[in-house]
Amino acid sequence: MAKHGAAAALLIASLLVAAALAAGADVRRPLNARFAVNRGATRVSVEKKQDVAVVPKLSCSKVHGVQAGETCFAVAQAAGLTQDVFLGFNPNINCEKVFVGQWVCLAATSA
Incomplete structure (x- = not known):
């Protein structure tokens, strides 16, 4: 029974996307969004994150x-960089x- 509920939720979501596309809507999910389907398969929601950090462009x-x-590790270590910085x-x-x-880049400044 649970498989049928998940399949039904997927079918409904697919139909909603198809209908939105047919209406000319932009249904692309933003990169900083989270897609959630509740286990009861009664709703589908997209929640946009509010705490997205802006990374400065590096040169x-x-x-x-x-x-x-x-x-990578050897190059980073020889340059005195941590793996995360590298x-x-x-x-x-x-x-x-x-x-x-x-x-590979060993030093960068914000543009």
């Missing part, structure tokens, strides 16, 4: 080309796939 002022055998300077880096010659 890299010192770079390093990754050498053979280096890892990743803050390099938000799009995949530390599991760092390659030789890849440029």
Whole structure:
């Protein structure tokens, strides 16, 4: 029975989205929203978070080309950075796939 309730809630939510799209509404969920479905499957809500921190845009002022055998941790440690600071300077880096010659940021200033 519980599976039918969840399936019904999903079907209703899908129909609501389809109807909104047909009416030309912008139904994209904001990135800082939380989607919630209660277990009784009687309501669906989207709650917008109010406490979103604004991160200043950074401009890299010192770079390093990754050498053979280096890892994110080794590069950060050699530069005197914590792992969190290093990743803050390099938000799009995949530390599991760092390659030789890849440029990483070691120092940054807010733009």
